[in-house]
Amino acid sequence: MVTVAYGSPFVPVEWLAAHGLQPLWLRPPPRRSDPEADFVAECADRDERRRLRDLASLVSTRRGVCPLAAALVDAACCAPELSAVVLTTSCDQMRYVASLLEQQPGMPVFVMNVPSTWQTEAARSLYLAELQRLSRFLVARGGTSPSLAELTRVMVQFDRARAELRQARNRLSAKAFSAALIEVREGLGGPGRRTGRAGAQDGDSARPAPSGGRSPPEVPLALAGGPLPESDCELFDWIQQAGGQIVLDATEWGERTLPRPFDVARTQRDPLGQLADAYFGAIPDVFRRPHGALYEYLERELASRQVRGLIVRRYLWCDLWHAEVAQLRAWSPVPVLDLDAAGNEESGEGRTRGRIEAFLEMLR
Amino acid sequence: MSVRARRITLDEWDRRYVELRAAGLCEPSYGGPLRRHAAAGDRRLGKLRMDNSAAALRLWNFLLTEEQRLHQARARGCRLLGTIKDLGTIPVMAYALEDVVAFYPDGAWWLPCLMENQTGLLEIADAMGVDESFCPVRAMLGAFVRRAHFPIPDLLTCSVGATCDDVSAIAQRLADLGHAILWWEVPHRRRPEPGEEAVELPGGFQAPACQVAFVRAELERVREVLQAWSGQRLTDDRLRAGIRQANRVRELLRELRRLGYGADPCPLPALEMLVAEMLAIHFCSDQQEAIGVLTVLLDEVRARAAAGQGVLPSRAVRVFWVNPVADLRVMNLLEDVGGRVCGTEYLFCHALDAIPENRPPLEALARCALADPMVGSPVDRAERICREASDFGARAVVISRIPGASHCALEGLVIGDIVRRRLGLPTVEIEVPPITDALEPSLRTRLEALVETATAAP
Numbered sequence: 001m002v003t004v005a006y007g008s009p010f011v012p013v014e015w016l017a018a019h020g021l022q023p024l025w026l027r028p029p030p031r032r033s034d035p036e037a038d039f040v041a042e043c044a045d046r047d048e049r050r051r052l053r054d055l056a057s058l059v060s061t062r063r064g065v066c067p068l069a070a071a072l073v074d075a076a077c078c079a080p081e082l083s084a085v086v087l088t089t090s091c092d093q094m095r096y097v098a099s100l101l102e103q104q105p106g107m108p109v110f111v112m113n114v115p116s117t118w119q120t121e122a123a124r125s126l127y128l129a130e131l132q133r134l135s136r137f138l139v140a141r142g143g144t145s146p147s148l149a150e151l152t153r154v155m156v157q158f159d160r161a162r163a164e165l166r167q168a169r170n171r172l173s174a175k176a177f178s179a180a181l182i183e184v185r186e187g188l189g190g191p192g193r194r195t196g197r198a199g200a201q202d203g204d205s206a207r208p209a210p211s212g213g214r215s216p217p218e219v220p221l222a223l224a225g226g227p228l229p230e231s232d233c234e235l236f237d238w239i240q241q242a243g244g245q246i247v248l249d250a251t252e253w254g255e256r257t258l259p260r261p262f263d264v265a266r267t268q269r270d271p272l273g274q275l276a277d278a279y280f281g282a283i284p285d286v287f288r289r290p291h292g293a294l295y296e297y298l299e300r301e302l303a304s305r306q307v308r309g310l311i312v313r314r315y316l317w318c319d320l321w322h323a324e325v326a327q328l329r330a331w332s333p334v335p336v337l338d339l340d341a342a343g344n345e346e347s348g349e350g351r352t353r354g355r356i357e358a359f360l361e362m363l364r
Numbered sequence: 365m366s367v368r369a370r371r372i373t374l375d376e377w378d379r380r381y382v383e384l385r386a387a388g389l390c391e392p393s394y395g396g397p398l399r400r401h402a403a404a405g406d407r408r409l410g411k412l413r414m415d416n417s418a419a420a421l422r423l424w425n426f427l428l429t430e431e432q433r434l435h436q437a438r439a440r441g442c443r444l445l446g447t448i449k450d451l452g453t454i455p456v457m458a459y460a461l462e463d464v465v466a467f468y469p470d471g472a473w474w475l476p477c478l479m480e481n482q483t484g485l486l487e488i489a490d491a492m493g494v495d496e497s498f499c500p501v502r503a504m505l506g507a508f509v510r511r512a513h514f515p516i517p518d519l520l521t522c523s524v525g526a527t528c529d530d531v532s533a534i535a536q537r538l539a540d541l542g543h544a545i546l547w548w549e550v551p552h553r554r555r556p557e558p559g560e561e562a563v564e565l566p567g568g569f570q571a572p573a574c575q576v577a578f579v580r581a582e583l584e585r586v587r588e589v590l591q592a593w594s595g596q597r598l599t600d601d602r603l604r605a606g607i608r609q610a611n612r613v614r615e616l617l618r619e620l621r622r623l624g625y626g627a628d629p630c631p632l633p634a635l636e637m638l639v640a641e642m643l644a645i646h647f648c649s650d651q652q653e654a655i656g657v658l659t660v661l662l663d664e665v666r667a668r669a670a671a672g673q674g675v676l677p678s679r680a681v682r683v684f685w686v687n688p689v690a691d692l693r694v695m696n697l698l699e700d701v702g703g704r705v706c707g708t709e710y711l712f713c714h715a716l717d718a719i720p721e722n723r724p725p726l727e728a729l730a731r732c733a734l735a736d737p738m739v740g741s742p743v744d745r746a747e748r749i750c751r752e753a754s755d756f757g758a759r760a761v762v763i764s765r766i767p768g769a770s771h772c773a774l775e776g777l778v779i780g781d782i783v784r785r786r787l788g789l790p791t792v793e794i795e796v797p798p799i800t801d802a803l804e805p806s807l808r809t810r811l812e813a814l815v816e817t818a819t820a821a822p
Binding site: 058059062063064065066069089091092093095096097098099100102103111113115116117120122123126129133136287289290291316317318319320322323324325326327329 | 492493494495497498522524525526527528529530532533534535536537539540545547548549551552554557574578581582585741742743765767768769770771772773774775777778781795
């Protein structure tokens with residue numbers, strides 16, 4: 001099956017899947033113990049891949065490059081089975097990553113315009129037009145333009161999977177929920193493998209039982225900010241070990257950016273319009289202008305989940321989240337902890353853990 | 365042109381000013397010795413070498429009195445429009461209205477340089493969580509908070525979409541502080557797909573017709589707001605007149621660039637050329653006077669070129685410069701090591717292109733907005749750089765990074781690679797903070813190496 005990688009929650013996974021393609025969430029590759037050996041062993045076209053690896057390496061060492069942007073260049077360059085990459089304009093550095101990748105032979109890249117403004121019909125229309133343009137791109141890469149019935153069927157399937165995942169949230173650890181969110185963005189083997197629908201909850205995936213007796217109760221926290229890839233999900237462990245519990249994952253790859261549940265009647269009548277409304281019309285994000293919907297979302301969710309502290313985790317050189325931190329501090333009804341990530345959490349582990357521990361001590 | 369053209373220091377300008385006055389120099393209302401600006405805080409002037417012509421004196425005085433001009437405009441009852449992240453579109457609309465003055469608050473990014481970090485603007489931004497990991501445009505945030513520089517505009521517009529995250533984020537902070545902002549969208553410019561209706565943009569880029577239509581609709585939305593805000597009708601006739609005026613500025617600048625970058629020896633220093641080019645964006649808050657300033661400057665350059673006079677030795681190494689510098693001093697530095705600027709892409713080359721006068725005015729402006737090199741791929745931008753570097757006979761290219769600017773992280777990689785492959789020119793990437801004094805030895809070494817390499821090339 002043709003695989004299309006994408007890395008923005010504003011790209012509807014249903015749209016990719018309905019074209020008969022395998023969506024792959026573009027994420028940083030796992031850290032390698034011997035990058036060169038692993039890499040060369042994986043690749044048939046070694047010279048070309050080595051050149052791409054050199055490019056990825058060059059990007060990662062340039063001052064000012066967002067670590068996630070660099071990691072995604074690495075991921076795109078090193079994924080031998082990719083047929084295409086879909087990126088969006090929601091972040092300046094991603095636009096430049098797209099341009100860089102477009103220059104590479106054999107790397108079809110689609111840059112989807114996601115307007116920053118959202119209060120006009122024109123912005124919604126632009127988003128819709130971009131979905132249609134994406135469709136043409138996908139068809140040119142081996143996809144099949146879906147019928148309305150097929151699109152509706154796929155949308156219902158993914159919508160149901162997300163609904164089940166939302167229901168399972170309280171049964172899962174934050175780390176497992178985060179991983180399940182990625183899965184539901186890919187639909188690998190049916191969304192929700194880790195949601196516990198099959199009753200399989202191992203010790204890592206189940207939400208820890210409420211602590212009793214001598215241990216103090218865990219402090220309910222929200223996590224906001226840019227993407228939190230699986231490779232950095234030890235953050236959840238550090239928070240838990242410090243006595244906190246993430247009850248709201250409002251990072252870019254977290255539940256904040258899940259699309260709004262579909263309206264069944266409208267989905268059958270106008271599935272593409274429903275996609276636009278559920279994604280473009282409903283996902284609150286930091287790049288949107290004005291950014292009020294993000295604050296409305298946080299206000300609602302912090303209150304409903306009785307959050308006592310907000311951790312903002314952002315990448316170094318991410319101007320959008322960085323500039324937002326001070327505003328969040330001024331606005332937030334609960335204390336805010338700012339964590340910057342340089343892309344290599346191992347090197348900053350001690351500092352990050354220390355800050356989390358101090359934050360939680362203060363909250364108790 | 366009465367004395368030998370050369371670059372002179374501020375001290376030398378003191379004497380030169382006396383000479384000019386004694387010779388009967390007539391100055392506009394904002395005229396006077398450059399020393400007074402330095403005394404009032406623009407200390408960087410003391411580290412610069414400036415052109416010694418009366419035309420340059422007027423240019424510098426025009427630039428350095430913009431804040432006063434804005435305060436005077438407000439005192440006269442004019443409405444002030446701040447056009448953030450807008451390199452030459454909304455100001456054209458605004459200047460078609462009466463008693464409206466548009467200016468470019470982002471221009472505050474030069475204040476830390478001009479005032480040698482004595483403004484405290486960056487410190488204010490720091491305190492607001494917008495630290496040195498952002499572009500120096502963060503000084504704008506400090507300027508709004510301090511209210512000691514430009515007057516606070518009555519309305520702000522800000523283009524978003526395919527713009528740099530620094531400015532978008534900082535503008536949102538301004539909105540959070542209570543400043544009303546009209547956000548308008550410029551989508552990432554893409555190349556038309558096969559079979560898709562394409563539109564030729566000023567400067568040679570292409571865009572799909574649907575993107576032009578989208579931006580035109582956005583500008584229609586801006587027009588409605590401007591009309592309600594100013595209490596005036598912004599008719600197509602008025603817009604056409606505004607476009608003609610803007611084109612007059614652009615025409616002067618194109619001719620200035622043709623001569624200033626083409627003639628040998630170099631008739632006008634890179635520093636004055638940079639300041640002149642900046643007038644294209646928002647006319648330094650007075651469109652008519654901008655035309656006057658540029659006319660006089662062009663006359664001077666024409667006279668020098670005709671007389672074979674220049675401010676640098678003949679056959680200085682021709683260098684194409686990419687991106688504006690946060691520290692003006694660096695433009696001197698290139699010339700000090702034997703180079704000269706022979707062409708530029710200061711992020712607003714589209715503001716130098718003629719606005720089509722044969723199209724409905726908002727469509728013409730939409731085409732210009734989409735021609736912004738920053739809203740498209742850096743590959744497109746690199747192609748324009750290659751074209752102009754070739755036309756101007758460049759022998760080397762400098763890509764000047766703006767520290768912290770989100771677009772600078774990767775664009776240099778793309779542009780440098782394409783320039784080297786297409787033109788085979790030596791290329792160097794440098795980073796220029798607002799004050800480069802501590803870095804000057806290393807910057808000088810890099811520029812010297814570039815000039816030497818270009819000199820040695822066949």
